[in-house]
Amino acid sequence: MLRQRVLSALIFVPLFLGLAWLGGMVFNVFLAVVLVFAGSEYSRLLRDSGYKVSSPLVILSIGVLALLRMLSNAWMEPLAWTLILTALALFSLWQYEHGDDKAFFSLGLQVFGVFLIGGLGGCGISLNQVQPHGNLWLLVTIALVWLVDAGAYFIGTRFGKRMISPRLSPKKSLEGLIGGTLVGLVSGILIGWILRGFLPELGALRGAFLGLLLGPTAFFGDSLMSLIKRTLAVKDTGNLIPGHGGILDRLDSMLWAMALGYYFFFFVGL
Numbered sequence: 051m052l053r054q055r056v057l058s059a060l061i062f063v064p065l066f067l068g069l070a071w072l073g074g075m076v077f078n079v080f081l082a083v084v085l086v087f088a089g090s091e092y093s094r095l096l097r098d099s100g101y102k103v104s105s106p107l108v109i110l111s112i113g114v115l116a117l118l119r120m121l122s123n124a125w126m127e128p129l130a131w132t133l134i135l136t137a138l139a140l141f142s143l144w145q146y147e148h149g150d151d152k153a154f155f156s157l158g159l160q161v162f163g164v165f166l167i168g169g170l171g172g173c174g175i176s177l178n179q180v181q182p183h184g185n186l187w188l189l190v191t192i193a194l195v196w197l198v199d200a201g202a203y204f205i206g207t208r209f210g211k212r213m214i215s216p217r218l219s220p221k222k223s224l225e226g227l228i229g230g231t232l233v234g235l236v237s238g239i240l241i242g243w244i245l246r247g248f249l250p251e252l253g254a255l256r257g258a259f260l261g262l263l264l265g266p267t268a269f270f271g272d273s274l275m276s277l278i279k280r281t282l283a284v285k286d287t288g289n290l291i292p293g294h295g296g297i298l299d300r301l302d303s304m305l306w307a308m309a310l311g312y313y314f315f316f317f318v319g320l
Contacts, residue, residue, distance in 0.1 A: 062300070063196060070178070070192055073185025075120070078175050082116035085171040088297045089113075091288050092163045099282040101156045104141045108160055111138075115168035119175035134164060166305060167298075174308035177315060184315075186249045190241055191311030194261050195303055197237045198268045202230025219276040222269070231265025238262070260314055267310050268303035275302035 069077045089112040093105035111134040118126050138160050146153035177188045206226020214222050235258050242249075242257025252260075275298060279287065288296020 067189060067193060070185060070189040073178050073188070077178055077185065077188075078116075078120050081171070081174050081178075082113065082120070084297065084301075085116055085167050086113050088167050088171070088301055089163065091290075091296050091298055092167060093160075095278075095282050095284060095287060096156070096159055096163075098284075101152060101159060102145050102150050103156050103160050104138070107134075107137055107141060108163060111164045112168035112171075115164070115172050116175060119172040120179075122176075122179060135161065138164075167301075170305040170309045171301070173312040174304075177308065177312040180315060183249050183251070186245065187252070187311060187315050188308070190245070190249070190252065190257070190260070191264070191307055191314075192304065193241065194234055194237055194264050195268050195307035198230045198234040198261070198264050199272075199303055200230075201233025202226040202265075202269070205229030205233075215273065218280060219273060222273065222276075227265065227269050230268065231262060234261030234265045234268075236261070238264075256318060259318065260311070263310060263314065264307055267306050271303035271306035274306075275299070 069080050086109055089109045090105065093103055093108045096103045097105070111130075114130055114134070115127070118130055138157055142153040142157035142160075145156065150156070174188060177191070178185050180187065202222075203226070206221065206223045206229065209225045209229070210221070210223030212224040213220055214224055214227065238257035238259070238261025239254045240257075241261075242252045242254040245252060246254075275287075279285065286295030287298035290296050
């Protein structure tokens with residue numbers, strides 16, 4: 051299991067980071083495709099758990115939100131959300147009329163999935179498009195959250211004794227959370243110093259602050275995905291990535307991290 055996890059990481063991490071380094075439309079399209087596949091995976095999980103959902107509507111909604119981020123049409127996004135909510139609500143009304151007593155719960159789960167994947171994930175596209183160094187900010191954010199995840203995993207596995215949420219995720223420990231956060235802090239300092247010639251507005255201090263924030267953010271995103279999987283009674287969201295599970299198993303903390311990175315840039319990085 052660990053060997054598969056490491057081998058998969060050695061393939062996918064350089065690919066993701068390399069595309070983030072390139073930035074531009076190449077990364078935007080790549081991330082949009084990943085988000086659409088994640089939406090398909092999420093819809094399948096709901097269907098397999100007995101919820102009647104509209105996979106085409108969920109996938110289309112996520113794709114539209116990603117496209118609007120690419121086009122930087124911020125004024126269109128409220129309209130898009132209105133149409134998305136209306137379409138999903140109409141589908142749920144139709145489902146209830148045809149005997150689905152859980153139609154309202156299905157509606158909530160679909161809206162949540164669109165927000166989680168299309169809304170938060172779209173922040174990665176928005177950050178990538180910020181000039182002049184948006185792609186580097188995105189690269190730093192992705193690298194830091196993966197380092198935080200890795201630090202929390204290995205430190206928690208080796209030293210973890212105090213479980214934070216035994217029912218939700220019995221393997222997540224306080225030691226892992228603190229260790230992952232410290233890894234983020236130190237990594238942020240180092241990355242800020244290494245990239246001082248390419249990304250002078252980051253610096254060691256802001257890098258440390260971003261890494262520090264990503265520790266609890268990654269933990270929250272991972273815990274939320276654990277809640278979804280526990281509720282739907284599945285171990286993994288899929289089996290696409292050996293040793294890791296599905297796409298959402300790898301995006302759990304990254305979705306929230308990309309949103310944090312986007313707003314961190316505007317409130318702290320400018």
